[in-house]
Amino acid sequence: MFWTDILAFARGPFFRVALWVFVGGMAYRLVRIIFLGWPADKVPRRGSKLWGALKSFLKGILVWPFIPWVKNTFNCNPVVYLAGGLFHLGLFVILILGTAHMLVWKSLLGFGWKTLPFPIVDWMAAITIAAIVILFINRLIHPVLKLISGPGEWLNLLFVFLPMVSGYVMAHHLWFRYEVIFSIHMIAVNILMIWIPFSRISHFMFYFFSKAIHGADFGKRAVEP
Amino acid sequence: MEKQIVLNTFLKETGGHIAAQLEACTRCGMCAEACHFYQATGNPEFSPVWKIELLKRAYEQRFTLAGKIRLAVGLAKPISEEEISHFSKIVYEACTMCNKCSMVCPMGIQLGPLIHEVRQGLSNAGVVPAELLAAVNQQVEEGSPLGVTDAVYKSRLEWVADEWEVALPQDVKGADTLVVFSSIELMKFPENIAAIAKILHAAGEKWTLSSQAREVVNFGFYEGNPERTIMFLKRIFDGAGDLGVRKIVVTECGHAYDALRWTSYNLMAVPQGIEITHIVGLVGDYVRTGRITLKKGAHNDGRITFHDACKIQRRGGHIKEPREILNVLAPDSFAEMSPSREQAICCGGGGGVIAIKDADSNRYAAFELKVDQLRRVGAKTVVMSCSNCRLQFTDCVQHFNLDIKVAGLCQMVADALEK
Numbered sequence: 309m310f311w312t313d314i315l316a317f318a319r320g321p322f323f324r325v326a327l328w329v330f331v332g333g334m335a336y337r338l339v340r341i342i343f344l345g346w347p348a349d350k351v352p353r354r355g356s357k358l359w360g361a362l363k364s365f366l367k368g369i370l371v372w373p374f375i376p377w378v379k380n381t382f383n384c385n386p387v388v389y390l391a392g393g394l395f396h397l398g399l400f401v402i403l404i405l406g407t408a409h410m411l412v413w414k415s416l417l418g419f420g421w422k423t424l425p426f427p428i429v430d431w432m433a434a435i436t437i438a439a440i441v442i443l444f445i446n447r448l449i450h451p452v453l454k455l456i457s458g459p460g461e462w463l464n465l466l467f468v469f470l471p472m473v474s475g476y477v478m479a480h481h482l483w484f485r486y487e488v489i490f491s492i493h494m495i496a497v498n499i500l501m502i503w504i505p506f507s508r509i510s511h512f513m514f515y516f517f518s519k520a521i522h523g524a525d526f527g528k529r530a531v532e533p
Numbered sequence: 534m535e536k537q538i539v540l541n542t543f544l545k546e547t548g549g550h551i552a553a554q555l556e557a558c559t560r561c562g563m564c565a566e567a568c569h570f571y572q573a574t575g576n577p578e579f580s581p582v583w584k585i586e587l588l589k590r591a592y593e594q595r596f597t598l599a600g601k602i603r604l605a606v607g608l609a610k611p612i613s614e615e616e617i618s619h620f621s622k623i624v625y626e627a628c629t630m631c632n633k634c635s636m637v638c639p640m641g642i643q644l645g646p647l648i649h650e651v652r653q654g655l656s657n658a659g660v661v662p663a664e665l666l667a668a669v670n671q672q673v674e675e676g677s678p679l680g681v682t683d684a685v686y687k688s689r690l691e692w693v694a695d696e697w698e699v700a701l702p703q704d705v706k707g708a709d710t711l712v713v714f715s716s717i718e719l720m721k722f723p724e725n726i727a728a729i730a731k732i733l734h735a736a737g738e739k740w741t742l743s744s745q746a747r748e749v750v751n752f753g754f755y756e757g758n759p760e761r762t763i764m765f766l767k768r769i770f771d772g773a774g775d776l777g778v779r780k781i782v783v784t785e786c787g788h789a790y791d792a793l794r795w796t797s798y799n800l801m802a803v804p805q806g807i808e809i810t811h812i813v814g815l816v817g818d819y820v821r822t823g824r825i826t827l828k829k830g831a832h833n834d835g836r837i838t839f840h841d842a843c844k845i846q847r848r849g850g851h852i853k854e855p856r857e858i859l860n861v862l863a864p865d866s867f868a869e870m871s872p873s874r875e876q877a878i879c880c881g882g883g884g885g886v887i888a889i890k891d892a893d894s895n896r897y898a899a900f901e902l903k904v905d906q907l908r909r910v911g912a913k914t915v916v917m918s919c920s921n922c923r924l925q926f927t928d929c930v931q932h933f934n935l936d937i938k939v940a941g942l943c944q945m946v947a948d949a950l951e952k
């Protein structure tokens with residue numbers, strides 16, 4: 309009965325605590341940034357800031373997950389471009405369009421939606437895991453990435469890797485008893501949720517700030533962002 | 534001591550605007566390949582994200598909970614005095630603040646302006662390359678980093694007026710437009726001054742020069758020093774105020790345009806009702822509205838291409854005007870380099886880099902990317918709208934022994950004016 313108890317804990321109180329740390333932590337960081345003060349921009353504009361910001365988001369989203377259209381970006385960074393893009397694509401597909409995760413959303417939000425067939429989600433998961441491994445190797449060998457990576461960057465990859473792999477193993481009923489692997493998956497998810505507010509994975513929130521700043525800065529000069 | 538000043542500057546300058554961008558960085562490293570200095574040398578310390586390392590660390594360790602904890606348990610490295618001098622060489626000698634990196638960054642972080650903040654911290658602490666500082670001091674004392682004193686200014690203009698037979702109206706009260714040249718034009722490209730004067734006359738502009746506002750270059754801005762940036766800007770605004778002009782025209786200098794047009798308003802009280810524009814914007818308007826007409830196809834000397842200056846095109850927005858002009862002057866022989874326009878590769882000489890001897894190897898290495906671009910487009914002539922770029926091009930064309938003519942856009946326009 310040992311694992312059943314652990315599973316109950318990981319899905320119950322631990323999950324709720326992790327969720328609150330995640331929500332509370334991100335809210336704290338959001339509020340802090342907003343209250344750090346934003347001096348008004350008094351420069352007369354040549355073009356529209358709003359339009360620039362809009363274009364900047366569209367250019368980041370329409371072609372490939374979040375990576376902007378600039379000549380040679382792909383040629384210069386094929387690994388990050390492909391592996392990073394596939395990783396995010398996979399992540400969002402699994403989290404939103406996987407049946408099991410949709411049911412979690414349903415229990416939290418009260419409504420559900422249509423999901424993708426299992427084989428598609430399953431392949432996405434495999435690709436996502438491979439992408440994380442590739443990003444990890446790339447970070448190990450690329451001179452710039454080596455220079456700019458601290459403990460936080462390695463932990464980021466570890467903490468997104470664990471829920472992915474445990475989820476995959478669980479979905480394929482490999483090696484472990486169901487309660488065991490489900491417990492591991494839930495613990496890994498909880499750790500990730502707790503980790504996010506303390507790490508750079510919180511970029512998904514600041515993305516909206518920095519992309520808007522970029523677009524506005526180019527827009528006001530009447531330059532394509 | 535220096536460390537403390539740098540830290541204090543960073544803490545004072547970091548508001549939500551900067552913090553949000555520092556927080557957004559995912560450490561993906563994509564910006565590295567956008568930077569001509571990294572591309573040319575492969576030195577990981579030249580990656581844009583590394584150039585803001587000090588700012589980022591100061592922010593994390595002083596503002597964020599996670600950063601404070603990491604510092605306390607020894608997981609984060611505090612900023613040291615040695616690092617401050619080390620980074621001074623990187624941010625002054627291997628960055629032109631061209632901001633190309635911000636276009637490639639998937640998060641859209643404005644790395645150029647953030648690197649400017651780093652320079653500000655270093656400059657407050659006085660950790661600035663000696664040659665750059667010498668030029669700044671010369672501008673404080675003589676009014677120009679190139680030794681253009683009042684006397685030199687006067688005699689030089691007299692000579693230009695004589696040599697090219699142009700009128701150079703000075704200190705005309707009630708003129709519409711104040712034109713401010715850079716000392717680079719005055720000393721190195723005097724034909725540019727004559728060219729601009731000819732264009733303004735042809736357009737019937739009521740313009741003037743000012744003996745008070747006689748230097749548009751702002752070495753305080755290169756240095757990142759707010760007091761000196763403001764001091765040099767104020768000389769221009771005071772001159773404009775005394776003459777009562779409605780418009781200030783920045784001539785062929787990019788950094789000066791960035792300082793005057795896009796930065797001054799957030800730094801100081803700028804006199805109301807004065808429009809600031811760049812000569813390329815003005816000439817573009819003349820051509821569009823027919824205030825001047827140009828001989829079609831005046832350029833017939835083989836393939837010609839345009840070099841976009843970071844601060845006039847990407848950061849200034851005057852991207853269409855040069856194309857419109859060149860499509861009149863060289864409809865058949867004009868071709869774009871790749872990449873161009875807002876995505877153009879910087880010449881490698883801006884941001885004060887060309888003023889620092891120790892940066893020469895970086896500067897030449899970066900220019901090799903330009904050589905490659907010029908070769909691919911098969912250019913016989915390369916034209917540009919910034920004299921600082923032109924200084925770099927002229928020097929590098931010699932250094933690399935290229936058979937390419939370096940030209941200024943205003944000069945081409947002046948030569949093609951329909952009488």
Ligand code: HEM
Nearest residue numbers: 374388392393396443464465468509512515559561639640
């Ligand atoms: C609006 C949402 C998001 C945007 C715009 C975004 C964008 C990016 C970008 C541009 C990168 C760098 C390039 C790359 O490796 O692909 C990145 C890296 C990363 N993202 Fe996201 N992301 C978002 C959401 C998320 C979420 C929800 C997670 C995880 C739970 C996540 C985890 C990561 C990780 C771990 C990396 C680092 C990869 C590495 O170390 O190489 N991202 N993100």
Ligand code: SF4
Nearest residue numbers: 568628629631632634
């Ligand atoms: S602003 Fe230009 S020179 Fe400076 S780091 Fe960015 S790309 Fe390199």
Ligand code: SF4
Nearest residue numbers: 558559561562564638
């Ligand atoms: S490209 Fe942007 S997000 Fe990536 S490391 Fe450079 S600054 Fe950070």
